[in-house]
Amino acid sequence: MKRRKFDLAATPGKAAVGVxxxxxxxxxxxxxxxxxxxxxxxxxxxxxxxxxxxxLLLTGVFLTFFFEPAMTEVVYDGSYAxxxxxxxxxxxxxxxxxxxxxxxxxxxxxxxxxxxLLFMAAxxxxxxxxxxxxxFRKPRETNWIIGSLLFWVGFLAGFTGYSLPDDGLSxxxxxxxSAIMLSIPVIGSWxxxxxxxxxxxxxxxxxxxxxxxxxxxxxxxxxxxxxxxGLVFKQKHTQWPGPGRTNNNVVGERxxxxxxxxxxxxxxxxxxxxxLMGGLFQINPIWLFxxxxxxxxxxxxxxxxxxxxxxxxxxxxxxxEIPIPIGDGYVIPPLFWPTVVLPGILVGLSTMYPFLEARxxxxxKSHNLLERPRDAPARTALGAMxxxxxxxxxxxxxxxxxxxxxxxxxxxxxxxxxxxxxxVPPLAYYVTYRLxxxxxxxxxxxxxxxxxxxxIRRLPDGRFVEVHQPLSASNGHADGHGQLDYVGWxxxxxxxxxxxxxxxxxxxxxxxxxxxEAPVSPGHPPVEARPEREEIGSGESRR
Amino acid sequence: xxxxxxxxRGLLARLRERPAVRSRGRRRLGAAVRLIAALMLxxxxxxxxxxxxxxxxxxxxxxxxxxxxxxxxxxxxxxHGRNAQGVxxxxxxxxxxxxxxxxxxxSSGRMPLARQEAxxxxxxxxxxxxxxxxxxxxxxxxxGGPVVPEGDDLREDGNIAAxxxxxxxxxxxxxxxxxxxxxxxxxxxxPSLHPATDRQIYAAMLSGPQNMPVFGDNQLRPEQKADIxxxxxxxxxxxxxxxxxxxxxxxxxxEGLAIFLVGIVALVFASLxxxxxx
Numbered sequence: 001m002k003r004r005k006f007d008l009a010a011t012p013g014k015a016a017v018g019v020x021x022x023x024x025x026x027x028x029x030x031x032x033x034x035x036x037x038x039x040x041x042x043x044x045x046x047x048x049x050x051x052x053x054x055x056l057l058l059t060g061v062f063l064t065f066f067f068e069p070a071m072t073e074v075v076y077d078g079s080y081a082x083x084x085x086x087x088x089x090x091x092x093x094x095x096x097x098x099x100x101x102x103x104x105x106x107x108x109x110x111x112x113x114x115x116x117l118l119f120m121a122a123x124x125x126x127x128x129x130x131x132x133x134x135x136f137r138k139p140r141e142t143n144w145i146i147g148s149l150l151f152w153v154g155f156l157a158g159f160t161g162y163s164l165p166d167d168g169l170s171x172x173x174x175x176x177x178s179a180i181m182l183s184i185p186v187i188g189s190w191x192x193x194x195x196x197x198x199x200x201x202x203x204x205x206x207x208x209x210x211x212x213x214x215x216x217x218x219x220x221x222x223x224x225x226x227x228x229x230g231l232v233f234k235q236k237h238t239q240w241p242g243p244g245r246t247n248n249n250v251v252g253e254r255x256x257x258x259x260x261x262x263x264x265x266x267x268x269x270x271x272x273x274x275x276l277m278g279g280l281f282q283i284n285p286i287w288l289f290x291x292x293x294x295x296x297x298x299x300x301x302x303x304x305x306x307x308x309x310x311x312x313x314x315x316x317x318x319x320x321e322i323p324i325p326i327g328d329g330y331v332i333p334p335l336f337w338p339t340v341v342l343p344g345i346l347v348g349l350s351t352m353y354p355f356l357e358a359r360x361x362x363x364x365k366s367h368n369l370l371e372r373p374r375d376a377p378a379r380t381a382l383g384a385m386x387x388x389x390x391x392x393x394x395x396x397x398x399x400x401x402x403x404x405x406x407x408x409x410x411x412x413x414x415x416x417x418x419x420x421x422x423x424v425p426p427l428a429y430y431v432t433y434r435l436x437x438x439x440x441x442x443x444x445x446x447x448x449x450x451x452x453x454x455x456i457r458r459l460p461d462g463r464f465v466e467v468h469q470p471l472s473a474s475n476g477h478a479d480g481h482g483q484l485d486y487v488g489w490x491x492x493x494x495x496x497x498x499x500x501x502x503x504x505x506x507x508x509x510x511x512x513x514x515x516x517e518a519p520v521s522p523g524h525p526p527v528e529a530r531p532e533r534e535e536i537g538s539g540e541s542r543r
Numbered sequence: 544x545x546x547x548x549x550x551x552r553g554l555l556a557r558l559r560e561r562p563a564v565r566s567r568g569r570r571r572l573g574a575a576v577r578l579i580a581a582l583m584l585x586x587x588x589x590x591x592x593x594x595x596x597x598x599x600x601x602x603x604x605x606x607x608x609x610x611x612x613x614x615x616x617x618x619x620x621x622x623h624g625r626n627a628q629g630v631x632x633x634x635x636x637x638x639x640x641x642x643x644x645x646x647x648x649x650s651s652g653r654m655p656l657a658r659q660e661a662x663x664x665x666x667x668x669x670x671x672x673x674x675x676x677x678x679x680x681x682x683x684x685x686x687g688g689p690v691v692p693e694g695d696d697l698r699e700d701g702n703i704a705a706x707x708x709x710x711x712x713x714x715x716x717x718x719x720x721x722x723x724x725x726x727x728x729x730x731x732x733x734p735s736l737h738p739a740t741d742r743q744i745y746a747a748m749l750s751g752p753q754n755m756p757v758f759g760d761n762q763l764r765p766e767q768k769a770d771i772x773x774x775x776x777x778x779x780x781x782x783x784x785x786x787x788x789x790x791x792x793x794x795x796x797x798e799g800l801a802i803f804l805v806g807i808v809a810l811v812f813a814s815l816x817x818x819x820x821x
Binding site for chain 1: 661703704707708711712715716717718719720721723724725726727728729730732733774778779782784785786787788789790791792793794795796797798799800801802803805806807809810811813814815817818819
């Protein structure tokens with residue numbers, strides 16, 4: 001009998017052929033694996049949110065094995081001595097057990113919480129990137145809306161999760177949430193009693209929030225994230241303008257293997273940072289807050305950072321009650337404006353912004369190339385205005401901690417917040433607008449006169465002039481200047497940046513100074529030949 | 544000249560004048576007798592009715608209190624006035640505040656005050672323990688008031704779990720869940736409990752310094768005070784922070800700061816690095 005030789009090297013190929021014979025996936029898979037992604041560090045910010053969501057799912061599943069979402073009263077007898085013998089809800093007792101008696105439970109809880117904070121932070125940072133570069137413009141308005149919704153759904157996920165341990169802090173947050181619901185005119189009391197199953201706190205809220213937190217909201221998040229990523233695939237990623245990059249192509253790396261490997265590595269980095277934070281920094285020490293009792297409110301009871309702007313707006317709101325003399329008299333409490341109306345306006349403005357801008361600029365074109373923030377000064381300034389508004393509110397949400405630790409009067413902090421909320425955003429608008437114009441001006445100056453070399457030359461008549469390196473050859477102008485138009489690319493401002501346009505080719509820790517041959521990833525053939533290039537130059541005209 | 548006038552006047556005038564002339568000696572004698580009698584009456588009545596101590600200029604102070612008064616007259620009198628009666632617009636009267644109050648304010652360095660402001664700050668104490676006791680004794684003898692029990696360990700047999708519950712109900716509103724303190728209105732604040740000794744916490748509960756309410760023995764029984772002190776000293780100060788660095792125990796505000804300063808910064812650098820690699 002002749003023994004058949006086993007060829008190890010041919011196995012993957014054979015297996016692949018076998019799979020393709022049965023499922024006919026080669027053609028669509030080839031298309032997928034060859035999909036090209038542009039490479040720029042700012043395109044990875046959304047991935048931080050995606051990866052921290054995966055960490056959230058993993059750690060969250062672990063926590064559900066041990067968490068008991070019930071408000072039945074038990075007497076604690078776990079290993080945290082200062083609470084032994086204290087009556088508390090089963091939810092709080094099981095949270096304490098996770099923290100003290102489940103192996104690895106505390107680090108899992110802390111990783112889950114840090115991942116939640118990181119998820120929201122990365123969403124915001126990613127949104128800022130999309131906003132300031134104009135990536136939300138046609139055809140990507142839908143994805144912008146989905147992204148904004150992801151923030152608000154993540155907000156709900158965070159709040160329900162914050163409420164689950166049923167410690168003093170989460171109960172205080174729930175009390176405020178019930179007050180906010182109560183402040184809604186006409187339907188307020190119905191909303192509250194249907195959510196809480198009667199009067200606050202009732203006996204059902206933890207179980208309801210649990211199912212919302214582990215099933216409904218994550219389901220919604222997964223659905224929204226899938227559509228979000230699907231649209232990025234379908235509509236293709238935006239890219240920075242640069243040599244060879246047009247509105248109709250995408251220059252970058254193939255999905256497989258380089259991009260996939262990089263993303264896999266980045267996932268590990270995100271996971272690692274979350275694990276480090278979960279292990280090194282204590283977050284939400286529920287054992288210090290104690291079980292929630294309606295009469296226990298600690299100082300420095302704040303929501304997590306992404307809700308803090310609502311706390312801030314509540315603190316800054318003057319106590320203006322609006323009595324309406326209908327029937328027995330009706331009152332719109334001041335709480336209604338900063339906590340229901342304000343977020344309503346913010347949701348509306350932020351989701352509708354792409355349409356508002358397009359309408360204002362009468363812009364109906366599709367944009368696949370990004371805009372540098374300086375090239376859209378009005379949008380950039382508006383964004384700075386929104387960011388400063390949000391920051392003033394968020395800082396005001398922590399104004400008691402700031403007042404105490406920096407020894408400032410709390411009343412002064414409140415008034416600073418009130419005045420700051422009105423004064424800082426317009427100031428930010430003006431300053432940002434001027435900065436953008438200044439940067440534009442300087443770009444054009446460099447294109448016209450060249451890069452400053454730092455070499456001072458003394459002329460025969462005694463004057464000193466600085467030598468500039470022109471970016472293009474002289475084409476007959478009397479002053480020896482070339483004619484270069486600004487086309488939205490990065491303009492080199494230093495000598496060693498000349499020719500270093502493509503982001504993929506320059507190292508991060510060790511900048512590569514020598515000009516490269518093709519301004520794209522070295523893993524690829526040049527997209528476009530540049531035969532006319534004689535001298536180091538970059539502000540190439542497309543005309 | 545007198546006799547001429549006498550002759551010209553009538554009998555009545557002479558009758559009226561005669562006893563006056565005659566009684567000059569007798570009148571002096573009578574006045575002296577009356578004076579002595581009145582003095583004796585007043586003196587007798589005084590000795591019978593006058594209450595002893597209050598009317599005296601210098602109260603009889605014990606040795607320690609006298610030392611305390613000497614210290615008081617040098618360091619405290621500017622604001623709290625002579626005999627600790629207080630000075631309008633500078634310092635309150637200390638009559639009746641008790642030794643507990645003096646002990647808290649002086650041993651924590653809050654008194655003497657550095658300057659007039661919203662609230663006194665904790666400083667290194669200016670007086671030794673001995674001097675603090677003398678000052679406390681002086682104020683105690685002036686007007687009475689609450690006194691901290693003897694001993695440095697006031698948390699003996701304190702039940703930490705019960706103390707934790709009492710702490711969360713009574714103290715955490717201002718001093719915060721971790722005892723790190725919190726803001727009050729107009730620059731006032733609840734201080735951190737971490738540097739406080741057993742006696743200072745006890746004295747603060749008894750005397751209600753600055754903006755703190757008084758927790759007298761009818762609000763929190765001495766055993767309950769011991770429970771609270773045990774919780775503060777043995778749990779809040781000695782909690783090992785099982786989760787790692789506690790970020791100052793300022794609640795979610797520093798956690799939010801940390802996620803941006805550590806998490807986002809680290810990951811943005813990571814993305815710069817990954818995007819730069821090819």
